Amino acid sequence: MNVRGKVLGIFALLVVIVIVTGSLNPRFFGAGNLENVTQRTALFGILGIGAAFPIVTGGIDLSIGAVVGLSATLLPWLLDAGWSAPAALLMVLLVGASLGALHGLCITRLGLQPFVVTLCGLLIYRGVARQWTGDQTQGFSGLHDGLRSLATGRPFSIGAFDVPAPLLILLVVGLLAGLFLGRSVWGRWLLALGRNPTAAHYAGVPVNRMTVVAYVISSLLASLGGILFALDVGSVQPASMGNFYELYAIAAAVLGGCSLRGGEGSILGVILGAAVMRLLYNSIVLLGIPSQLEFAIVGGVLLLGAIADETVRRFAQNRRAKERARARSDTT
Amino acid sequence: MTATSLSPDGDRGAARVLSAPLLSAHGLTRRFPGVLALDRVDLEGRVGEVLALVGENGAGKSTLLKLLAGVDRPDSGEMQFEGAPWRPATPRAAASSGVALVHQELCLAENLSAAANIALGREPRRFGLVKRAEVREFARAALDRVGARFDPESLVATLSAGERQLVEIAKGLAEEARVLILDEPTSSLTMRETERLFEVVRKLRSEGVLVIYVSHRLGEVLELADRAIVLRDGCNAGMLEGDTLTRAGLVKSMVGREEAAVRGRSFEAGDGAAALELRALRTEDWPACPVNLAVAPGEIVGLAGLVGAGRTELLETIFGLRGAVGGTAQLAGQPFAPSGPRAAIAAGVALVPEDRKEHGLLLDEPVRANLALATLERRRRGPLVDAAAERVVAESAVARLGIRTSTIEQIAGTLSGGNQQKVVIGRWLETAPRVLLLDEPTRGVDVGAREELYALLEDLAKAGLSVLFASSDLEELLRLADRIVVMHEGAIAGEVLRSEANETRVMELATGGSTMENKDA
Missing domain, CATH: 3.40.50.300 (P-loop containing nucleotide triphosphate hydrolases)
Structure with a gap:
């Protein structure tokens, strides 16, 4: 199935979840609940878009959760140390981008496997964040409300629905990423090298540079996500902030049509994938399903999605085969 | 029948x-x-x-x-x-x-021994464990039958292409x-x-x-x-x-028609600078062999030689895929030492690689994207791909090269070999090269499409493009090249002008001067 088909499929799944949850518990459609879901979708969508880029090149970034944790820890620490808000934000994003560049260079220059490099990153950044802060919870001490409204604010309303600020950030990031991946020369190079890095190299595509770019984007968006998560919750625990978020991000990217073999991906699909993950979580809460089951249910839905994808593909194949068989029996 | x-x-x-x-x-x-x-x-x-x-x-x-x-x-x-x-x-x-089929693309597990491959799926077993001695005997017998002289316990990864072929045949015959x-x-x-x-x-x-x-x-x-x-x-x-x-x-x-007549092309080099000139260029793979070679504007030069004679290495070194360890190259009189394919393309050199599936095409992408890949950067609008120009260029390349495809959106991997090759060549022609390097330009391309490719290359040469191509196909060398340069173990063993070229002469040089029976009827 092509990417467009997958995006349609994930959209259908999203509609089903909305209808089922909404009909079983009308509170789902309450403005407060919808605002909450879209706000969380936006935060995880940003991580998912980042995760999509290494996946498109045929790699993977497992360090996203740890970069979220490090960035979320670093921001309040810098503010506490007296940095101005813009300087602190820039610094955090710079650290994130540098980590991504480091991953990319390890992969391209040293020839290490993306899985290994980013797994080590996951462990190292978590440890660094905890040591640096002495494992102490970091917070904003009741200050920086203006800054925090980046994550918690509701700048304007559509009817009863107060639009969460992160949704606007997601839209900007998504638009830029979609334009980048789908329409820009660099995006086409990324897709080409995901399909066949050797052929891309022979055709003059700067394969190494583009691979580094993919990991920089991933870590940069993880960093942005970390900033927003920190501003959202207000108090950051270095040991747990962002744990497993790389898996949410990768799941959103894969649900949204990115092939782990590389060369395929859709930013719209990734955003829909992130929305499905958050809606599932929301449904679990609203339908009174024990929240301990969250991972099991998310995993189950992912598995069902993969099975449905494969089944539809086989069904289409079988139908063609049957048509041929019918044509055969007609001729004899 | x-x-x-x-x-x-x-x-x-x-x-x-x-x-x-x-x-x-x-x-x-x-x-x-x-x-x-x-x-x-x-x-x-x-x-x-x-x-x-x-x-x-x-x-x-x-x-x-x-x-x-x-x-x-x-x-x-x-x-x-x-x-x-x-x-x-x-x-x-x-x-x-x-009834056994030996596939064109060999399907062997490279990490296993020849014997294990031959016995794969029908291993003699006891209590679920493979009886290794019997496997060895079984494989030995099968390999003997095809006259293979290597040890059945050799890892397939260490065998040559010919030996692998024998393993495949032995596997087919084993039943x-x-x-x-x-x-x-x-x-x-x-x-x-x-x-x-x-x-x-x-x-x-x-x-x-x-x-x-x-x-x-x-x-x-x-x-x-x-x-x-x-x-x-x-x-x-x-x-x-x-x-x-x-x-x-x-x-x-x-x-469905008579073979095209031998071409009437004749080539006379002008007085100007060579389009491409190698002066004592030494490749990483044959550092002791300085290569001197010049290609005039509009000339088609064929590189002959046995497999492993260093032709691919030479072409890839010129194109900047490999580093040169010594000597220089000049492009129309200017020094030319590309740091990689990007620099080579910018200087007006293109390489159609030998293995179009591994090195040439994006098999899962449409013809359009494949044709545009090397020129996306030139035809951009700001940071964005100029999609309209891309389509126009793809349409015109399809028409010009006679690529048989349903639309420019057809997936490249579904085209026939000859048409795939035309897509790769089309991509390179889009870069408007002055020197076109081709490595085995018609491997896996059928007879009719070959003639079309030859005609195309001759037309391009007539328009001033210099062509340097490596080929293992003697007929092709004699058909297409104005001059045949023969390589042997990394060095240039000799040069044969078109007028005096024949298969025996080329093969003598390619095999290091020793005479060789003319096997082609």
Whole structure:
């Protein structure tokens, strides 16, 4: 199935979840609940878009959760140390981008496997964040409300629905990423090298540079996500902030049509994938399903999605085969 | 097929004259969405003969092989094997009944030994454990039969292409195959390995095996085959044997017309600077061999040599894929030392690589994206791809090169070999090169499309493009090159002008001066 088909499929799944949850518990459609879901979708969508880029090149970034944790820890620490808000934000994003560049260079220059490099990153950044802060919870001490409204604010309303600020950030990031991946020369190079890095190299595509770019984007968006998560919750625990978020991000990217073999991906699909993950979580809460089951249910839905994808593909194949068989029996 | 008459051409004996068909097919039809791959095709193979199956790419050879070997099933028509209806359900079932297919692309597990590969799936076992000694004996016997002299315990990864081919054949024969189907078996073999393979095929024929031999190389077919069945556009296009089995006859049946006349091209180099000049250039792979070579504007130079003579390495070094360890290159009199393909392209040099699937195409992407890949940066609007220009350029390349594709959005991997190659060449022509390097430009390209490519390259040369191409195909070198430069073990062994070129002279130089029997009829 092509990417467009997958995006349609994930959209259908999203509609089903909305209808089922909404009909079983009308509170789902309450403005407060919808605002909450879209706000969380936006935060995880940003991580998912980042995760999509290494996946498109045929790699993977497992360090996203740890970069979220490090960035979320670093921001309040810098503010506490007296940095101005813009300087602190820039610094955090710079650290994130540098980590991504480091991953990319390890992969391209040293020839290490993306899985290994980013797994080590996951462990190292978590440890660094905890040591640096002495494992102490970091917070904003009741200050920086203006800054925090980046994550918690509701700048304007559509009817009863107060639009969460992160949704606007997601839209900007998504638009830029979609334009980048789908329409820009660099995006086409990324897709080409995901399909066949050797052929891309022979055709003059700067394969190494583009691979580094993919990991920089991933870590940069993880960093942005970390900033927003920190501003959202207000108090950051270095040991747990962002744990497993790389898996949410990768799941959103894969649900949204990115092939782990590389060369395929859709930013719209990734955003829909992130929305499905958050809606599932929301449904679990609203339908009174024990929240301990969250991972099991998310995993189950992912598995069902993969099975449905494969089944539809086989069904289409079988139908063609049957048509041929019918044509055969007609001729004899 | 019409010719079921006995063929009393004396050399290979009574057994064949008297024998009924061992494997036959009648009226085989196979339809794929939008394509009639086989249209009522007949085939008859007898005990102890080599039956060649020839045809251009897309003629239906592969489909026919798949039906015979149980990989695929026909929509209509029937097959018989040893006098009984033949409906193999799977390749395994076909192999265990005695019909073995050796694929064009070898399917061996490189991390296992030759013996383990031969026994794969039918290992002698006790309590679920493999009996290693028996595996070894089994494999030894199978390898002996094909005259392989290496240790069955060698890892496949350490074997040469020819040795791997023998492992594949041994694997096919291990189940007492009565029919052995070889699909383009020599496409990656050296000349010596090819000779060895031919010996094996002849030995099997004398043992009564029916060998169905598929090849693009007409010289091989003429040398080896007793009869040849020609397919064209999914239909039988002729059965040639005895006196009718000639090169001209094969080509005529394959393309449906007479072979194009030898070209009338003549080339005289002007006085100006060479388009490309190598001065004592030394590659990483042959650091002790300085290469001096010049290509004039509008000249077509062929690089001849045996596999491993350093031709690919030289082309890739010029293109900046590998570093030079010494010497210089000049492009129209200017120093040229590209740091990589990007710099080479910018300077006006293009390379059509040898392996178009690995190094050339994005097989899962449309023709349009493949054609545009090397020129996206030139035709951008700000940071964005100029999609409209991309489409226009793709359409014009398809028209100019005669790429047979349904639309520019067709996935490149679904095109025939010749059309895939045209897409790769089209991509490079888009970069408007001054020097075009090609490595085995027509590997896996069928006869008709070859002529089109030759004509295209000649037209480009006439317009001033300099062409340097490496080829293992002597016919191609003699047909296309104004001058043939022969390489031997990394060094230039000699140069033959077109007027004095012949196969014997080129082969002498390629083999280091020693004379060599002229194997091509």
